[in-house]
Amino acid sequence: MSPDTIGLALLLLGVLLLVAKLVRVKWKLTQKLFLPSSIIGGGIALLLGPDIFGRAMALVGVDSFTEGGLFGAGVNEVWSALPGLLISVVFAGLFLGKPLPRFKDAARLAGPQLAFGLTLSTGQYVIGLLLALLVLVPVFNLPALTGALIEIGFVGGHGTAAGLGDTFDKAGFPEGQDLAVGMATVGLLAGILLGIALINWGVRRRKTVVLDSKAEISDAEQAGLLVGEKRGPGAMLTVHPSSLDPLALHFGLIAIAVLIGQLILSGMQAVEQALWADTIEIFAYVPLFPLAMIGGILLQILIDRFDKNAIVDSMMIERVQGFSLDMLIISAMATLSLQVLAENLLPFLLLAAAGILWVVGAFLFLAPRMMPSHWFERGIGDFGQSLGVTATGLVLMRIVDPELKTPAYPAFGYKQLVFEPFFGGGLVTAAAIPLIISPHVGAVPFLIIMAVGLAASLYMGLFVFGRRRKAGAAAPAQESASAES
Incomplete structure (x- = not known):
């Protein structure tokens, strides 16, 4: 592909994001659903792609759009390559600019949150693998x-x-990527729609501590706009632009984190080839992005030790991540193969329905029993993340706790330090497929491993951290009884 095609593909993504933002500002339905502009833009690009616009034009005798839709085959080729590149940028910056907390403080707040998050993720593997072994493999081949x-x-x-x-x-299953991207789209939409519905239910049933039925979200907030006093700096200038633009500095740090991750991955692959590749291969299948996150953590350790001038700004890192994530989502959705989804529609729907039911049920029945306090505010974050990635969880937490009055945000953040390196794109997620297809491990042993992890998470959440909730509830009752006597 030519440099002009690459440049055009990137420019078109920017145009699509702006059009999507206008749709969000003008269309009330997208506001009520809190749909991110990247999802709206991805939907527009998908409609104008080869599977919808291209086929529609072919029906009227115009075949020139069959290969790449309105944008052309070259642009679609660029878009299809972007997600695999940009995800490493997103993961490399997860912990950059954020001082690593003391272990005691992190463990106290993150313990129940981690148990609940691990319950959700290991449960998704258990339910998915049981469904695959009992239905998808024998019935749908x-x-x-x-x-x-x-x-x-x-x-x-x-x-x-x-x-x-x-x-x-x-x-040997390339269709899996399209199914996974389709699953991500369904999960993101379900996370937002069901999350809003659960928040309304929680407010009416007085499950929330901060939010009440009288709280309202302004029209500007629904449109995704910041006005008046709610506007603030999106990042800090920590170096003078005359020497180096602050954005360039922070992009360079993310680049170093990605390169550290690449060195780690290359080293692991070399060791594997030298020692045990003839028996089992794992790192040959592992993508770069979870190791880029490890690179970011190692770089942040050095920053904590040597950055005396505090030149690393977490908000600037988040701007780079946010830009990358928006471009990633819209390009991934734009190149989603609807034909693959149509050919595997029933298995796809079975998996999606099973996953959604598990997350909703866990939130309603397990979160109140695992969280020592503020179970709704803390549980809704993991609910959103378990359906539609971290950003969805943060959006839902922001709605129920707009002024950060509960421990939901720090607990969720500390939990991510342990959770992210393994699940949600971490090492377990990356190693799951090679372990399942390995003749030396296989689907059933991996299912057993995840079932053990699920049992351990349930035990810690219900019988260790759950007791803290009971103890906390008993203390006020004892104090009240003493006062009355």
Whole structure:
């Protein structure tokens, strides 16, 4: 592909994002659903792509749009390559600019949150693999690795689904990437729609601590706009632009984190080839992005030790991540193959329905029993993440706790330090497919491993952290009884 085609593809993504933002501002339905502009833009690009616009034009005798839709085959080729690249940028910046907390503080707040998050993710593997082994493999002749699609698409999201494209190819199931991206789209929409519905239910039933039925979201907030006093700096200038633009500095740090991750991955692959590749291969299938996150953590350790001038700004890192994630989502959705979804529609719907029911049920019945306090505000974050990635969880937490009065945000953030390196695109997510297809491990042993993880998470959440909730509820009752006597 030519440089002009690459440039045109990037420019078109920018135009689509602006058009999508206008749709969000003008169309009330998208505001009520809190649809991100990247999802709206991805939907527009999908409608104008080869599977819809191209086929519609072919029906009227115009075949020139069959290959690439309105945008052309070259642009679609560029878009299809972007998610696998951009996801490493997103993951590399997860912990940059954020001082790593003391272990005691993080463990106290993150313990119940981590137990609940691990319950959701390991449960998705258990349910998905059981469904695959009992129905999808014998009835639909699909590979057992389809059982991993729920966690890959829901918790991992569009970036992880697209980033595992090479892994699906090496596993002999290239259709898996389209199914995973479709799962990510369904999960994101379900996370937003069901999350809003649950918040309304929680307010009416007085399950929320901060939000009440009188609270209203302004029209500007629904449109995704910041006005008046709510506007603020999106990032800090930590170096003078005359020496180096602050954005360039922070992009360079993310680049170093990605390169560290590449060195780690290359080293692991070399060790594997030298020692045990003839028996089992795992790192040959592992993509770059979870190791880029490890690179970011290692770089942040050095920053904590040597950055005396505090030149790394977490908000600037978030701007780079946010830009990359928007471009990633819209390009992943634009190149989604609807034909693959149509050919596997029933298995796809079974997996999506099973995953959604599990997350909703866990939120309603397990979160109140696992969280020591503020179960709704804390649980809704993991609910959103387990259906539609971290950003969805943060959006839902922002709605129920707009002024950050509960421990939901710090608990969720500390939990991510342990959770993200393994699930939602981490090492477990990356290794799931090679382990499931490996003749030395296989689907059933991997299912057993996840079932053990689920049992351990349930035990810690219900019988260790759950007791804190009971103890906290008993203390006020004892104090009240003493006062009365």
